[in-house]
Amino acid sequence: MTLDLETARTIVSAARAHGRDNGFKPLTVVVLDAGGHVVAVEREDGSSTRRFEIAHGKAHGAISLGLGSRALMARAEQQPYFIAAATSAVGGSLVPVPGGVLVRDPSGALLGAVGVSGETSDNDEAAAVAGVEAAGLTPQVD
Amino acid sequence: MTLDLETARTIVSAARAHGRDNGFKPLTVVVLDAGGHVVAVEREDGSSTRRFEIAHGKAHGAISLGLGSRALMARAEQQPYFIAAATSAVGGSLVPVPGGVLVRDPSGALLGAVGVSGETSDNDEAAAVAGVEAAGLTPQVD
Amino acid sequence: MTLDLETARTIVSAARAHGRDNGFKPLTVVVLDAGGHVVAVEREDGSSTRRFEIAHGKAHGAISLGLGSRALMARAEQQPYFIAAATSAVGGSLVPVPGGVLVRDPSGALLGAVGVSGETSDNDEAAAVAGVEAAGLTPQVD
Amino acid sequence: MTLDLETARTIVSAARAHGRDNGFKPLTVVVLDAGGHVVAVEREDGSSTRRFEIAHGKAHGAISLGLGSRALMARAEQQPYFIAAATSAVGGSLVPVPGGVLVRDPSGALLGAVGVSGETSDNDEAAAVAGVEAAGLTPQVD
Numbered sequence: 001m002t003l004d005l006e007t008a009r010t011i012v013s014a015a016r017a018h019g020r021d022n023g024f025k026p027l028t029v030v031v032l033d034a035g036g037h038v039v040a041v042e043r044e045d046g047s048s049t050r051r052f053e054i055a056h057g058k059a060h061g062a063i064s065l066g067l068g069s070r071a072l073m074a075r076a077e078q079q080p081y082f083i084a085a086a087t088s089a090v091g092g093s094l095v096p097v098p099g100g101v102l103v104r105d106p107s108g109a110l111l112g113a114v115g116v117s118g119e120t121s122d123n124d125e126a127a128a129v130a131g132v133e134a135a136g137l138t139p140q141v142d
Numbered sequence: 143m144t145l146d147l148e149t150a151r152t153i154v155s156a157a158r159a160h161g162r163d164n165g166f167k168p169l170t171v172v173v174l175d176a177g178g179h180v181v182a183v184e185r186e187d188g189s190s191t192r193r194f195e196i197a198h199g200k201a202h203g204a205i206s207l208g209l210g211s212r213a214l215m216a217r218a219e220q221q222p223y224f225i226a227a228a229t230s231a232v233g234g235s236l237v238p239v240p241g242g243v244l245v246r247d248p249s250g251a252l253l254g255a256v257g258v259s260g261e262t263s264d265n266d267e268a269a270a271v272a273g274v275e276a277a278g279l280t281p282q283v284d
Numbered sequence: 285m286t287l288d289l290e291t292a293r294t295i296v297s298a299a300r301a302h303g304r305d306n307g308f309k310p311l312t313v314v315v316l317d318a319g320g321h322v323v324a325v326e327r328e329d330g331s332s333t334r335r336f337e338i339a340h341g342k343a344h345g346a347i348s349l350g351l352g353s354r355a356l357m358a359r360a361e362q363q364p365y366f367i368a369a370a371t372s373a374v375g376g377s378l379v380p381v382p383g384g385v386l387v388r389d390p391s392g393a394l395l396g397a398v399g400v401s402g403e404t405s406d407n408d409e410a411a412a413v414a415g416v417e418a419a420g421l422t423p424q425v426d
Numbered sequence: 427m428t429l430d431l432e433t434a435r436t437i438v439s440a441a442r443a444h445g446r447d448n449g450f451k452p453l454t455v456v457v458l459d460a461g462g463h464v465v466a467v468e469r470e471d472g473s474s475t476r477r478f479e480i481a482h483g484k485a486h487g488a489i490s491l492g493l494g495s496r497a498l499m500a501r502a503e504q505q506p507y508f509i510a511a512a513t514s515a516v517g518g519s520l521v522p523v524p525g526g527v528l529v530r531d532p533s534g535a536l537l538g539a540v541g542v543s544g545e546t547s548d549n550d551e552a553a554a555v556a557g558v559e560a561a562g563l564t565p566q567v568d
Binding site: 035037042043045049050 | 151179183
């Protein structure tokens, strides 16, 4: 069970709408499947050059360790050397601040992850959550 | 001048429609801006795990060297060591087979690149070309 | 849908038994899930130091591109520069000789991949096929 | 002298049993030989995608520096720059939290290392220790 492209498009669209409705800066939204592979990406006009890589790192860190990126931030504050080591172990893409959210179906099965970057980390996370909920799925932020 | 997200979405949508209309296997479409950075990606259901990386390598190789990936294939057949070296020099993402197409505006200005993967290389390229033309822009395949 | 650990253990065990019954050299067997992540590995006594990496590369190449590694060998013979580029694009682990086999369920859904290394490539593939069949699943070698 | 596959299988099996008996989350167990090369791996259903890489990093860090990963954590807290540098020097796989345990025979000879990931670090280590002791060998946690 994984995240199909139509669901991913719904998540991207609703996350962007949340940003627009709340006056956020331009967002980049990345959706990964349960294996951690890219399904859909949109980077809004005015985003800086590497926002894909930042948003990807939030989602990829989350799916790699099975935790929302807010939990990875807590771990980074307690044990920065663990997060540095895990980043290296997973190949370099792990960004431990809010905005990387696991996606679960109503039964709790893990479908994938969403990463958002462009605003404050809290607002990035809110956009990701709004996207997941718009698809009728359950976000896990930590 | 670069490729905005709405144009990128049009290219992705039209490339996918070309595949659907012609009975292609599932496609992955990546659009990069003039700086070589990701603007939009969609990976269709049934694509293998790393199709994003392959499609990205076609587009990234094209924008990196200013040539469509068909020209990179010709160069690989003549001087494989040059393409191997260039792949390393650009950071690892350069796939020298057709399907990576430069995007130019009517005046010839370079706006970005599109990469498609999933079918035969020739069909991948045809989908990329269809996507660019649907946006009223000019594809460059070699 | 993916490959659970018990199924992976059955595949490893049966692939090894095939090798033993046929007088093969020591084998290393790697099973990956549908996302390309390690589920189970066994490296038999007498295997050389890096057999895990070779067997992993056969399975990882297969799942990354959605083809058995025998098909990757055919492509490498026609377009060595494509396989070199794909290896780089997927992060370095892609070994294009037989012995990397896709695993499908009876309905054709992709569950994962098996990589075997230690004997001739043809024998490695035969062991992988035997392992997959022993689990009641369908191997795809090209 | 090194760790043979049957011993490695015993360690994996007993570490997993320890987790099951104590209600741990799904575990991933990696056994390396005295040369630091993979002998056996099992990743339990429900583990996140990159648990192999994390468990591997605990064991690989331990065998690389000749210390249990608990000692590597102590060093990381005192000199994070040393652990960061060592991680890079050993090729990227070194995770300095408990759960990476050296394996010695009764005479004290070093046979290999075990890495466990999935639960708290202390519980990961307890599972690794249980696995090593079940094989009649001596664990070294720091």
